[in-house]
Amino acid sequence: MIINNVAIIGVGLIGGSLGISLKDAGFKGKIIGVCRDEAHLRLAIEKKAIDEGTIDPCAAVLDADLIVLATPIDAIIPMLKKIKPYLKLGAIITDVASTKSAIVQQAEKVLGSAAHFIGGHPMAGSEHSGIMAARTFLFDNAVWVLTPTPRVPHEVVETLRTFLLQLDVRPLILAPDVHDQIVAGISHLPYLMACSLVHTVMTAQPLQQEMLTLASTGFRDTTRVASSLPEWGKDICVTNKKAILAGISSLKKNLAEMEKQIKNGNPEKLEAWFGKVKQFRDGMY
């Protein structure tokens, strides 16, 4: 199987960066971009993210060997229903959404044997969004998770994996539910905590202004991801409910334990705990 024609549905930060990266990597096939807004399509063409653009996803997928859904999570399943009658025989469909179990399950149900669906999630992004934020190095050295179920033939998975290897990414195969547990810990909980920290300052009367004046690089970095799209925040809470609730539960336990230590005034124990955390974190980067 060879992927010549690619349709990217949703040419924002991720879809646009994918197109730009493919072109920069020397991909010779055709890339059609789909988006509801023609002005965005023109921008995507100017930025060399796509060769052609259309607002009609059904027309875009007719000749596509690979369809990448780079829309917000809750648009994926309605989009699959819409394009299903127009798919090319043997087409591979993937997405880039931040959660996988719910989407993969529904996608396979909707598509039946009309196409091969392989869930995808590039571990790269930004708090910015839209085609203007798209750039070629977004995926550099990033892990790109694929979550095929046993229904997808091995050679189809290999076709998509090999295709991604053109980019400077590291494809990694995971089960959908394992993926969801992992991202709860490294992405969804950090987002919720960042929001919670911002909320604390936002509602800190009468000291809010002083907090804004004193907030420095530490606060900036710790809360950067709170600037992600609210729609994304909602979507992860809806589609990764179980893993996120387990994570919140674990954070609440941590906070209660810290509270206990601080109240009881056991500085050595606190310092030892902070030391272990620092050591682990220093080893990560």
Place this chain on the structure above:
Amino acid sequence: MIINNVAIIGVGLIGGSLGISLKDAGFKGKIIGVCRDEAHLRLAIEKKAIDEGTIDPCAAVLDADLIVLATPIDAIIPMLKKIKPYLKLGAIITDVASTKSAIVQQAEKVLGSAAHFIGGHPMAGSEHSGIMAARTFLFDNAVWVLTPTPRVPHEVVETLRTFLLQLDVRPLILAPDVHDQIVAGISHLPYLMACSLVHTVMTAQPLQQEMLTLASTGFRDTTRVASSLPEWGKDICVTNKKAILAGISSLKKNLAEMEKQIKNGNPEKLEAWFGKVKQFRDGMY
């Protein structure tokens, strides 16, 4: 009052950067550095952070018009007791510790009328520490909080404030307890949350390795401050107990509220909350 001779006790990241910044700003007076380790003093001289170095704080303060304590928090009060008999008449002493109420109260008690103590806290730093991390632009445009009590004469506060204006910093006068409430929200809670997020990954068996593989820039930035010195973490918990406990309590309420919303599946309400948080955070930077 003119500040000609400065003693910096503790020539690590903050003390060292202060010396370098003063020299770069054209300060013509003498800077003596104090540190327990002679190798560090030599490094500080090489980096042009200090003119002279000594391991004897009592000798260093004899001629000092301004003494800056840039040691870890819990070394400040013992150091004040030690140098008290050797202080020059009218000397100003300041510190750079992250909490102020407890230190200012104890410092005034220890010093009596032997010197003017003005608590200080430059709102700049890094997860790195030590003289090797010291650099001239660390304080660029940073807020530098001063927390004089009513015991300090106005002209003494003005002398220190004017001295700091040589650097590219923004001095800000706050009451010690107000300072402590503010930094709990913008620095101490973010640190505790960052540690808690790292801890969640650290203890996430059997998925720890996969989490490390998938963790991207979002996790890196959100947890950067967890690499701060464990000793600092302990010190803030001991000296800013009340404000930190109030903050933990507020975070726990936020988590419980999010938990409720996620369980009840009210996506619109969640999205609206995330939206308000994003708007506020986008307005900060």
